[in-house]
Amino acid sequence: xxxxxxxxxxxxxxxxxxxxxxxxxxxxxxxxxxxxxxxxxxxxxxxxxxxxxxxxxxxxxxxxxxxxxxxx
Numbered sequence: 001x002x003x004x005x006x007x008x009x010x011x012x013x014x015x016x017x018x019x020x021x022x023x024x025x026x027x028x029x030x031x032x033x034x035x036x037x038x039x040x041x042x043x044x045x046x047x048x049x050x051x052x053x054x055x056x057x058x059x060x061x062x063x064x065x066x067x068x069x070x071x072x
Contacts, residue, residue: 003028004035004066008042013059022046022062035066
């Protein structure tokens with residue numbers, strides 16, 4: 001059975017700042033679609049709930065990937 005693992009980062013467009021790994025409440029998914037939808041929804045809600053001044057000052061954005069995890 002193939003599972004998918006969500007790997008999410010919070011990043012800044014300010015030079016010298018690197019992306020930081022962000023833990024998420026759910027990390028394992030049964031399909032790529034479920035992982036991708038959760039990644040977009042979680043990203044949206046996270047950015048929406050951050051302080052607007054911080055998002056603007058640091059030019060914050062999220063990045064995520066749904067990696068295949070082959071379970072035997």
